[in-house]
Amino acid sequence: MRELKLQMSRVEFAQAIVEAGRDMGEAVGCTARLVAAWEDGEVLCPRAVYRRILTRMTGRSMSDLGFSVGRPAAPAEPRTEAVGPEMEDLVERRAFLLDSAGATLGLVPPGSRLEGRRARIGAGDVRAVDQVVNDIYTHDHDHGSAALRRQAAKILHxxxxxxxxxxxxxxxxxxxxSATGFLIIAAGWLSYDSGRVADARSLYGEALAAARIAADPGLEGHAFGCLSLLAKASGRPREAISAAQGAQTVARTYGSPRMLALFAMREAGGWALLGDSSATDKAIVRAHTLYAQGPRDADPSWLEFFTPAELAGLEALARADLDQHERAASGAEQAVLLHGNAFARNRALYTADIAIQHAVKDRPEPEAAAEAAGRVLAFLPEVSSDRLLKQLHNVESALQRHAAVPEVADWLEEYRTTTGIS
Known part of the structure; x- marks a missing residue:
C-alpha cells in the first residue's frame, strides 16, 4: 500500500479514499490517523467498507496490499487486559466504532466503551478518543459547533x-x-465557535499543560496556535503574536512545514491587528514559502482544514485588518472558490467577509455586498455557529448605510425574516 501511495501524504491518501468511497456510494470518514494505523500495523486488515474501496482504487487484493486477511489483532504492547478472540473483537470495535459518527449528531453510539468508566485502558481506547476528535472536526467544518459542545464535554469527562x-x-x-489533550483542544474550539471565549481560553490552557506533561510538541504547538487565534479574536494582538511565535518554536523540529505555515499565518494576523503592515507581509511570505514545501507524513490529522483555500482566507483576514479592502475581498473570494463544496462553515464566514469588504471600502459596491450577503443566508440553518451569526450582524451593520439601494433593502428584510431579528 505504501508503494501505491506514491508521493501522496497520509492526509492526501485519506482524502482520496473518501472521494473514491463517495463515487461508490460509500460514506466513510477516513483520516490520516487511520491510514497511519494501517501502515504501522496497528490494524492488520481494514474493515469491509475500506476493503471494498481500496480494492476498487488499486485493483489489488488485501493480501497484495500487505494486509492480513483475517480479523485485526490486538496491539502488541504489554496489556493488563485479558487477551483472546473476545478481547480482539473489543479492540477493533473500540478503535473504529466512531468511524462514520461525524455525519450525525451522535458522537458516541449506544453501548460504546466511551460511555462510562474503564478499569483497564488499552491502545484501542486511545484510538477511540482520537476518532472522537476527528469526528468533531468533520461535523464542525460543515455544520458548526452548537450541537456538539455538550457531547464533547461529556466525552472529555x-x-x-x-x-x-x-x-x-x-x-x-x-x-x-496526548489524545485527551487533542480532545481538550477540540472542546475548546467548540466553545470558541459557540461564543464561550472564557471556556475556550481555560481549555486551551489545560491542553498546553497536558502537552508538556506528555512531552508532545505537536500538541503543544497546536495549543499555542489556538491561544494565538483566541487572543486575536479578543483584540490582544501582542499576545496573539507571542503565542504564534511560541507555536513555531515548539513545532520547528516536528517535521511539518504546513503546521509551521499555519502558525506563521497566525502571527501575521496578530501583526495585522497591531497595524504593522511590514511585519504582516513578512509573516505571510514565510507562511506561503513553508506551505509550498508540500504535505508531509508528519502532518497531523487536525491540519486537514488548512487547505490552499484556508491559506488564502487567512491572508484575506489579515489584509482586512490592515484596511486593504480590495485585496481582502479578492482573497476571501478566492478562499470560497477554492473550498468548493467542503468546509461549509468556513465558506459561510469568508463569504460574509466578502460582503463586508464590498460595503466598507473607499468606493463601496453595495450591490456586490448584497449579493454576497445573500449567499451567506443560504448556509442557515444547516450551519450553526455563534461566530457566523455575529458575522451576519456585522454584515447588517455594514449594509445599513446603503439601505436606500434596492438590493440591500431586500437583503435586510430577508435577514430579519430568516434570523427572527426585528
Missing amino acids: TSYQWLQDGSYTQRTGQRLR
Whole structure:
C-alpha cells in the first residue's frame, strides 16, 4: 500500500479514499490517523467498507496490499487486559466504532466503551478518543459547533476519568494524555465557535499543560496556535503574536512545514491587528514559502482544514485588518472558490467577509455586498455557529448605510425574516 501511495501524504491518501468511497456510494470518514494505523500495523486488515474501496482504487487484493486477511489483532504492547478472540473483537470495535459518527449528531453510539468508566485502558481506547476528535472536526467544518459542545464535554469527562482512575501501561498512559489533550483542544474550539471565549481560553490552557506533561510538541504547538487565534479574536494582538511565535518554536523540529505555515499565518494576523503592515507581509511570505514545501507524513490529522483555500482566507483576514479592502475581498473570494463544496462553515464566514469588504471600502459596491450577503443566508440553518451569526450582524451593520439601494433593502428584510431579528 505504501508503494501505491506514491508521493501522496497520509492526509492526501485519506482524502482520496473518501472521494473514491463517495463515487461508490460509500460514506466513510477516513483520516490520516487511520491510514497511519494501517501502515504501522496497528490494524492488520481494514474493515469491509475500506476493503471494498481500496480494492476498487488499486485493483489489488488485501493480501497484495500487505494486509492480513483475517480479523485485526490486538496491539502488541504489554496489556493488563485479558487477551483472546473476545478481547480482539473489543479492540477493533473500540478503535473504529466512531468511524462514520461525524455525519450525525451522535458522537458516541449506544453501548460504546466511551460511555462510562474503564478499569483497564488499552491502545484501542486511545484510538477511540482520537476518532472522537476527528469526528468533531468533520461535523464542525460543515455544520458548526452548537450541537456538539455538550457531547464533547461529556466525552472529555470520560477521558479524564480514564486518566485519573484507569489502569494502563506507561506508553498507553502517555498516548492517552496526548489524545485527551487533542480532545481538550477540540472542546475548546467548540466553545470558541459557540461564543464561550472564557471556556475556550481555560481549555486551551489545560491542553498546553497536558502537552508538556506528555512531552508532545505537536500538541503543544497546536495549543499555542489556538491561544494565538483566541487572543486575536479578543483584540490582544501582542499576545496573539507571542503565542504564534511560541507555536513555531515548539513545532520547528516536528517535521511539518504546513503546521509551521499555519502558525506563521497566525502571527501575521496578530501583526495585522497591531497595524504593522511590514511585519504582516513578512509573516505571510514565510507562511506561503513553508506551505509550498508540500504535505508531509508528519502532518497531523487536525491540519486537514488548512487547505490552499484556508491559506488564502487567512491572508484575506489579515489584509482586512490592515484596511486593504480590495485585496481582502479578492482573497476571501478566492478562499470560497477554492473550498468548493467542503468546509461549509468556513465558506459561510469568508463569504460574509466578502460582503463586508464590498460595503466598507473607499468606493463601496453595495450591490456586490448584497449579493454576497445573500449567499451567506443560504448556509442557515444547516450551519450553526455563534461566530457566523455575529458575522451576519456585522454584515447588517455594514449594509445599513446603503439601505436606500434596492438590493440591500431586500437583503435586510430577508435577514430579519430568516434570523427572527426585528
